[in-house]
Amino acid sequence: MTTEQPHRLSVAPMMDWTDRQCRFFHRLMTRRAMLYTEMVTSAAIVHGPVARLLDFSAREHPVALQLGGSDPAELAAAVRLARDWGHDEVNLNCGCPSDRVQSGCFGAVLMERPGLVAACVAAMAAESPVPVTVKCRIGVDDQDPEAVLPRFLETVAEAGVRHFVIHARKAWLQGLSPKQNRDIPPLDYGLVLRMKTRFPELTICLNGGVTTLDQARDLLARGLDGVMIGRAAYHDPGRVLIGADALWGDPFAPAPDAVVRAMLPYVQAHLAGGGRLHQVTRHMLGLFHGQPGAKAWRQVLSVEGAREGAGPEVLLAALDRVAGAARAA
Template sequence: MTKLYADGAQVLAVAPMMDWTDRCCRYFHRQITRDSLLYTEMVVADAVIHGARERLLGFDACEHPVALQLGGSDPVKLAAAARIGEDYGYDEINLNVGCPSDRVQSGTFGACLMKTPELVADCVSAMKAAVRIPVTVKCRIGVDHQDPEPALDTLADQVFAAGTDALWVHARKAWLEGLSPKENREIPPLDYDRVYRLKARLPHRFIGINGGVQTLDEARGHLRHVDGVMLGRAAYHTPAVLAGADALLRGEEAGELDHAGLIDAMADYSDAHIAAGGRLGHITRHMVGLFHGLSGARRYRQILSTDANKPGARSDVLRTAFAAVGAAHESEAA
């Protein structure tokens, strides 16, 4: 087990989010927080085994610690995909037992696996036998008409018995019938106390919490009850929330985010990405919320949303957008 899940260690993480936490997003987040654990989007085990691996799994060395989230329900395939992920250099393999999308349900994995905890345990056991890095699980508190008390306890007991190093719990039910994936992120009520009770029952196991966490102050509150906190949409839409993450974990006072240095780093990364055949929009789409709530943020978003997606757009667009923020601050100070 790595120091990520060592006894007494606390972890802040950016949750795996489909269509969002790709390698460009993770590089951006890593410039804001050095210590937080970053997750890939969910990658289906079959795709890892048979697909374009570099496109699916490639990442920059600066992203460490970074975890690969897998989707699947076949222990043999998941073990093979986990082994490939370890060979690529990932620090952790995570099994998705929480995604409620139709596509995931049709493949009999994701949140529907809450109904078959024995199968989840078999998957964990196979992956643990295949790799030396931590294997973890991310789940819901239950699905559909399950009672979250026995449902979560049963899953937790099974996966820890199978050797999982950590259990990350999205503190909502998933409704597989009647709610869309977006509605499943918002409508089922949050039940943080259910996750706290799980941790109290399993004091020597790593239990992390996810769902609806908006600020680091909220994260600090959760860390009085559990071992780790995942920020999802808040980290994506308002990435500056991550600026104090490292200080929180170290028990230090948070400093100011170096916006200028961050923009310089992302401009350099953009130039390299474009030179390798990518587009500026691949990167800037993850950065539109950087100045949320600050003067000039609207103009910054406008520039990125329009100019960054034009053919031939280069990193000067990013610098121009940043300059608009600076101009707004100068105007306010005048």
């Protein structure tokens, strides 16, 4: 299943956050935005529990699988194994700055090796029935982004990639933590916009620092093909994702309480399969952010949702607390 121009808005791949429970929840708020898996290493897929790593609900579409790796043969093998799961896109991570990623020679360190990235994506594309895309930074450490980024895009595009998501910050591999790398290096939206002008045939999406739909609309109006939002979509999903489909001219915008009720069958199925309520509700804490009852909502889900044997009744109780706060406001 595909959606026309799903990348006008996408939710960034985020480790420990954008798992299948999170994506199902997000999909109830937007029918059109592209959702991404957490990064999965090619080694984990080739040598690990493939089904546990790749299973997802058909209702999550459109969804992209993000891979981490730098061995073309291993990445090709991972893509070959993943084919049966039917993701709408396979994305190679060339932007994550964590120490673990650097030691494995993938993520942002690949900005220094565009030729290797080209070999990787060519090998992936040979095994993939869906587009292979790349998420990258504008450069790393002392690189000059004005020189490095266009050379990187050109080299990787020559290998067949037509879609890039560019995090509009450098990654400082020496001296900054992964958390600091999300905030401290300055944003350079102008450079990303110039890349779209320079490479009009490529699909160029921007990531980094975008927190509202208004910002996304402005960047789209300035010529970018898409905008990716990360932490804001996770921590304040009601504000970012409900109404996001208007970017496609679609009026779909469910009420937050309707989203909660729509989650109940999923929660029941998750529990019946041996899961715990907290595995789902931890992703829902920000749904009522900034609204009356938001604190009570978070408290009920955090405390009661973590108890052994907790079930859908916890969600309904939390929803009652929100409704009570709204009436009192």
